[in-house]
Amino acid sequence: MTDDPPFNPALLPAGFVDRLPPEAEAEAVGVETLMRVFAAHGYDRVTPPLLEFETTLLSGAGAAVAAQTFRLMDPDTRRMMALRPDMTPQIARIAATRLPDVPRPLRLSYAGPCILMASNRGEGDRQISQAGVELIGPDGPHADAEIVALAAECLATLQVRGVSFDLTMPALTTALLDAGGFESTVRGMLMRALDRKDAAAVARHGGDLADVLIRLLHAAGPAQGALAELAAVDLPPAVRALSERLAATVAAIEARVPGIRLTVDPVEFRGWQYHTGVCVSIYAAGQREELGRGGRYLSNNDEPACGITLRPDIILRAAPPLPSRTRIFVPWGTPAEKAAALRAAGYATVSALGPDEDPLAQAALLACTLVVVDGQLVPVPARDGE
Numbered sequence: 001m002t003d004d005p006p007f008n009p010a011l012l013p014a015g016f017v018d019r020l021p022p023e024a025e026a027e028a029v030g031v032e033t034l035m036r037v038f039a040a041h042g043y044d045r046v047t048p049p050l051l052e053f054e055t056t057l058l059s060g061a062g063a064a065v066a067a068q069t070f071r072l073m074d075p076d077t078r079r080m081m082a083l084r085p086d087m088t089p090q091i092a093r094i095a096a097t098r099l100p101d102v103p104r105p106l107r108l109s110y111a112g113p114c115i116l117m118a119s120n121r122g123e124g125d126r127q128i129s130q131a132g133v134e135l136i137g138p139d140g141p142h143a144d145a146e147i148v149a150l151a152a153e154c155l156a157t158l159q160v161r162g163v164s165f166d167l168t169m170p171a172l173t174t175a176l177l178d179a180g181g182f183e184s185t186v187r188g189m190l191m192r193a194l195d196r197k198d199a200a201a202v203a204r205h206g207g208d209l210a211d212v213l214i215r216l217l218h219a220a221g222p223a224q225g226a227l228a229e230l231a232a233v234d235l236p237p238a239v240r241a242l243s244e245r246l247a248a249t250v251a252a253i254e255a256r257v258p259g260i261r262l263t264v265d266p267v268e269f270r271g272w273q274y275h276t277g278v279c280v281s282i283y284a285a286g287q288r289e290e291l292g293r294g295g296r297y298l299s300n301n302d303e304p305a306c307g308i309t310l311r312p313d314i315i316l317r318a319a320p321p322l323p324s325r326t327r328i329f330v331p332w333g334t335p336a337e338k339a340a341a342l343r344a345a346g347y348a349t350v351s352a353l354g355p356d357e358d359p360l361a362q363a364a365l366l367a368c369t370l371v372v373v374d375g376q377l378v379p380v381p382a383r384d385g386e
Contacts, residue, residue: 015116015126026322027129030158030312031111033322034131037154041146043109043133048090050113054080060096060300062089064274068117083115088297088307089274091134096300104137111312124289125313132294132309139296139304141245144278145252147294147308151282152257154310155291158319162285164261167223167250168295169278170269172242176216179236180209194267216266223250226264249278274298280308284318291315329363329371329380332356338372 012018019027035045053074058066068085084090087110095106111131118126133150135143148165155163173194177187186205190213193201199214206213212233219229227250230243243266250262277296284291292315294308316322325348330339332352339349347370356362363371363380370377 013126015118015124017125017127022324025324026316027312029322030316030319031129031131033157034154034310034312035109035111037157038109038131038133038150041107041150043107043150045109045111046091046094047110047112048084048087048094050115051081051083052090054082056093057082057084057089059093060089061092061274061297065089070115070117085114085116086309087112087114087130087132088134088294088309091307092136092297092299092305095134095136095305096303100301105143106136107133108136109133129312130309131312132292132307134305134307136299136303136305139277141248141252144249144296144306145256147306148253148260148280149256151280151292151294151308151310152260155282155284155315155319158315158322160284160291160315160319163291164263164283164285165253166263166265166268166281166283167246167278168265168268168281169242169246170275171277172239172246173267173269175236175239175242176209176213176267179239180207182207191269194269213267220265220268221263223254223262223264226266230264230266246278277306282310287314287318289314291318326370327366327368328377329359329366329368331359331362331372334372338375342372 039045054069054071056062058069065085070083070085071080072083073079074081091108091110095108099106109132112129114128114130116126116128133147135147152163152165173191177190182190182205186207190202190205193205194213194217197217199217202213202217203210212235215229215233219226227243227247231247235243246264246266250264253260253262274297275295276298279293279295281293282291290311292308292310294306296304296306299305325346327348327350328342330342330349330351332355334351339351342349350363350366350368352359352362359371359373360378360380364382369380371380372378
């Protein structure tokens with residue numbers, strides 16, 4: 001005898017779910033909508049593998065995602081392998097090792113699943129979908145603006161409302177703390193205080209830089225106001241250069257996407273930690289999770305790059321439902337060319353597999369809204385209770 005509960009074949013590990021109709025189809029359509037927008041701007045699609053050798057996947061920019069990476073042993077080579085938690089490091093590897101001689105700027109797009117060790121805040125999906133672009137080679141505000149503009153177009157195409165693009169410059173905080181010469185323990189406490197937006201703790205640990213850091217902490221908000229506050233603060237030359245780059249990127253984005261909603265947080269530094277310049281997180285009204293994020297980083301051969309990674313599953317929760325194909329029941333004996341013509345017109349045909357005494361009832365049972373009767377499309381009456 002055992003006290004173990006009966007085995008449930010429908011039980012899945014925490015964070016993993018079955019995508020059922022119509023959600024699975026909607027996600028597939030959403031991903032392909034994003035990929036069409038990417039392709040229309042000259043981004044060529046690549047498909048990296050879900051699984052790589054650990055030493056390859058976690059090298060370069062991939063080192064920053066090591067804590068989120070599942071590992072397993074390859075039974076053939078006895079080498080450790082890893083499941084990707086993020087696709088950007090793979091694109092960086094492809095650009096550096098497979099496409100080093102392709103003229104720059106190199107524009108690549110991608111889509112696929114990723115596996116996380118744990119979801120944000122310990123809840124939600126651990127198998128996630130990603131779709132994104134990487135722009136490799138140029139290092140300037142207009143390149144940063146292109147990826148933000150592309151994300152804005154994607155979200156507009158899917159009719160997501162209330163979108164906000166939150167810009168940060170993680171290197172700015174790092175440069176400020178470097179200028180302060182803090183010893184490691186104090187630096188760690190100060191970074192935690194900045195992360196929590198704890199002005200009192202910043203005042204305790206910030207030393208001579210406390211006033212500057214608190215001013216920047218309070219500067220977060222709409223882009224122009226935050227940049228004005230940032231410009232008024234007395235900053236070391238290296239930090240000033242970073243703030244000017246942030247301002248130039250904001251100007252380039254606003255010129256490319258008039259009316260875009262931009263916010264700036266000068267001391268925000270969270271992310272995958274491989275970013276080296278301007279970063280962006282995307283939110284929508286009423287949606288607490290990020291719709292996507294990205295920014296500037298160095299490719300595996302230290303080549304400048306920037307990109308944006310979108311989360312189709314989250315985006316579709318914030319977007320109006322995508323229209324599904326109208327389903328038409330095709331009774332037994334209907335000419336094959338009639339069904340083919342309907343599919344060519346964009347309908348989904350559900351064909352009978354044998355004679356049926358009541359095609360209308362069968363059509364209703366199979367969730368069809370139309371049925372072919374004597375070559376014509378006839379509406380299917382709603383069933384009782386619908």
